[in-house]
Amino acid sequence: MAVVVKKGAPKPDISTPDAFKQALINAKTIAYSDPAAGGASGVYFAKLLERMGIADQMKGKTRHPPPSGNSANLVVAGKPISTALIRFLHSPEAQAVFKAKGLKPADAPKGT
Numbered sequence: 432m433a434v435v436v437k438k439g440a441p442k443p444d445i446s447t448p449d450a451f452k453q454a455l456i457n458a459k460t461i462a463y464s465d466p467a468a469g470g471a472s473g474v475y476f477a478k479l480l481e482r483m484g485i486a487d488q489m490k491g492k493t494r495h496p497p498p499s500g501n502s503a504n505l506v507v508a509g510k511p512i513s514t515a516l517i518r519f520l521h522s523p524e525a526q527a528v529f530k531a532k533g534l535k536p537a538d539a540p541k542g543t
Contacts, residue, residue, distance in 0.1 A: 432463075432472055452483050458492065465495035 434445055434454075443454035455461060464473030473495070480486040519525055526536045 432476070448483075452485060455480075455483075456485060456488060460492045460494055461489060462494040468495075 434443065436442055443457070444450040445454055463476045464470035466473040466477040477486070480489050521536070529536045
C-alpha cells in the first residue's frame with residue numbers, strides 16, 4: 432500500500448493513527464482495490480476504514496480500479512497519482528522486491 436499525493440501538494444501527516452485518519456478525511460479522493468473482488472489489500476483497507484469509523488465518509492470519494500487492474504492504473508487513466516510512482520513500481524528494482532516477497536508483478540500499463 433502507498434500514500435500518494437499530487438506533485439507539488441503538501442504531504443499529509445500520517446505519522447499516527449489519528450493523523451492518518453484525518454488525512455483520509457481531508458483527501459479529495461482515495462483509491463484501493465475493490466474488496467468485492469477479493470483482493471487482500473482492498474478487503475483489509477475497507478475493514479480498516481470501518482474500524483476507524485469513517486467508512487461512510489469515504490464512500491463518496493473512493494475509487495476502485497477494474498477487477499483486472501490495480502489502483503495504480505487509476506493514475507494512468509487520469510486520476511490523481513504520480514506517473515513517476517507507476518514507473519517506479521514497474522522498475523526492475525521494484526519488480527525484484529515483489530518477486531522476493533512472493534508477489535507476481537503486474538504488467539506495466541501502456542504508455543509508462
